[in-house]
Amino acid sequence: MDRLATLDLFVRIVDRGSFTAAAADCGVSRPVATAAVRALEQRLGTRLLHRSTRHVRPTEEGAAYYRRCVAILADLEDADRSASGAVAGLLRADVIGRLARMLLLPALPDFLARHPALTVHLGEGERFVDLVREGVDCVVRAGNLLDSDMIVRPLGVMEEVTVASPAYLSRHGTPASPDDLEGHQMIGFVSSRTGQPLPLEFTRGEKVIEISLPARLLVGGVDTYAEAARLGFGLVQVPRYGLANDLANGALVEVLPDFPPMPTPVSVLYPSSRQLSPRVRVFVDWLVEIIGSRLRRNADERPYPGAKAR
Missing domain, CATH: 3.40.190.10 (Periplasmic binding protein-like II)
Structure with a gap:
């Protein structure tokens, strides 16, 4: 491998913490990657990487060399773009x-x-x-x-809406305010951060109201969340842009439009x-x-x- 390819490989190894993953990124075999780094260490006269069966991490000298390599490769990419006018x-x-x-x-x-x-x-x-x-x-x-x-x-921010299917609303009624949600159900969207279902959220003037309704179905994906709402499992709150067709064709109905959820950044x-x-x-x-x-x-x-x- 030439020197620039070796620098790129070394940076990838540090980033990925793995010879195998870095070799795949660079389109070479693991033995080629191992030999290239060994030759680099011999040329520099210092050990750059701590190797174990599970992980690879830089030595103190390797970390300093890594920072210089990152800057060199970025400068080279910038120079190439300046000369050719293109990114690659x-x-x-x-x-x-x-x-x-x-x-x-x-x-x-x-x-x-x-x-x-x-x-x-x-x-x-x-x-x-x-x-x-x-x-x-x-x-x-x-x-x-x-x-x-x-x-x-x-x-930017995504406008959010509260929606339900016509079948669900025919069974449970259409609430006129958040105070009318007793007896209703939500589809629980499980937060990837907390592992718990997110409450429904409504704004009343400057005040934000959070309401947790009974949920017999919990989901972790946005597409499943929307499909479950179409099938009548309960109320959901989702970005408006993703449900434009459902709202237009009546598959879903906006609920409590005067008390919208907070937008999502x-x-x-x-x-x-x-x-x-x-x-x-x-x-x-x-x-x-x-x-x-x-x-x-x-x-x-x-x-x-x-x-x-x-």
């Missing part, structure tokens, strides 16, 4: 599934046309992701976020410990352009006293 390589992003399908994918052809040398690996999920360890460049997440060493760039996160590469920079800027403008338009349609936490 593989961009790994993890995005909320429904947001990816409804907002990102329709606009993605234009983004890829702008950057023909860039490949996007789009993961889907809402769980916590260790970006550096899992080799992910950035994630898009909803809700107020726990403190971390990630850089958080707000994209949406943000893109990326590691603060890494110099932002050109490919990540253009992708984050595009997210602000596409998702941010759409969410801001939705939010501007209706004033809110604040934003909810998940």
Whole structure:
């Protein structure tokens, strides 16, 4: 391997904590990766990595060398972009599934046309992701976020609505205010943060009201949550943009529109410990352009006293 390829491999090994994962990322076999790092250590005259059967971590000298390598590789990518006017390589992003399908994918052809040398690996999920360890460049997440060493760039807020199926409302009645919810049921959406069902949330002027109703069905995915509402299991609160067709065709009915749930903030996160590469920079800027403008338009349609936490 040439020196730059070896530097890239070394950075990947530290990021992933694994020779096997880093070798796969770089398109080489594990024996090739092992030999390349051994040759690098011999050339430098120092040990860069502590190896165990379960994990790989840098030595003190390896950590210092890693920081220099990250800066060198980012500067090289910047130089290449300055010379060619293009970004290249593989961009790994993890995005909320429904947001990816409804907002990102329709606009993605234009983004890829702008950057023909860039490949996007789009993961889907809402769980916590260790970006550096899992080799992910950035994630898009909803809700107020726990403190971390990630850089958080707000994209906007999602308007939320309370809905139920016509069949459910015919059985339980249509409440006129949150005070009328006795005897109703909700579908419990289990928080990935707490492991507990989230209460329903309503605003009355500047006041936020949380109500936990009986729930005979608990779910952990947004798509299952919405489908269970269509089947009449109970009340749910979800982003409006994802249910436009259901609301238009009557499969779901908005409930308590004068007491809307708090909107949910949406943000893109990326590691603060890494110099932002050109490919990540253009992708984050595009997210602000596409998702941010759409969410801001939705939010501007209706004033809110604040934003909810998940």
